[in-house]
Amino acid sequence: MIKSIITMETKQGRDALSAVCIPVEDKYLAQEVVKNLVDTVNEFNQLSIKNDGKILAVGLAANQIGEFIRVFIIKWGTIWLPIVNPVIVGRSEKKKTHFEGCISRPNMERVRTSRSTTITLEYQCPITGDLQKKKFKGRDAVVVQHEINHLDGILI
Numbered sequence: 001m002i003k004s005i006i007t008m009e010t011k012q013g014r015d016a017l018s019a020v021c022i023p024v025e026d027k028y029l030a031q032e033v034v035k036n037l038v039d040t041v042n043e044f045n046q047l048s049i050k051n052d053g054k055i056l057a058v059g060l061a062a063n064q065i066g067e068f069i070r071v072f073i074i075k076w077g078t079i080w081l082p083i084v085n086p087v088i089v090g091r092s093e094k095k096k097t098h099f100e101g102c103i104s105r106p107n108m109e110r111v112r113t114s115r116s117t118t119i120t121l122e123y124q125c126p127i128t129g130d131l132q133k134k135k136f137k138g139r140d141a142v143v144v145q146h147e148i149n150h151l152d153g154i155l156i
């Protein structure tokens with residue numbers, strides 16, 4: 001189901017985006033939230049392409065659609081990779097500074113941030129509940145850190 005993307009423009013939005021999300025044990029709830037995230041981000045990107053195509057989302061976290069569980073999706077090649085209950089188990093000491101935007105902060109200039117260049121993540125598959133481990137590099141590592149910040153109530 002397509003949901004509204006919550007932004008910082010209202011008090012209610014700021015409260016939702018500063019909430020710390022909790023781990024989810026119910027895999028059916030996790031699956032439903034993943035589906036809603038995918039539907040919502042696809043709709044956002046289709047509208048964006050229709051307009052000017054300049055801002056395309058590459059990730060979305062549960063509290064950006066008003067669900068307060070530790071779930072996000074990240075663009076992974078041609079699919080959306082679902083991440084449930086992520087834990088960063090390793091990160092490079094090496095960091096890179098770059099400019100980052102967020103669709104919950106529309107009309108805002110990109111913000112200069114410094115992020116680890118590689119991240120090792122443990123998380124659950126929403127279908128099987130199995131534990132997965134994956135190393136993310138480059139832009140993917142940036143998106144993972146950005147989305148985990150969202151789950152901790154932190155915006156760039």
Ligand SMILES: [Zn+2]
Nearest residue numbers: 101102103104
């Ligand atoms: Zn964001």
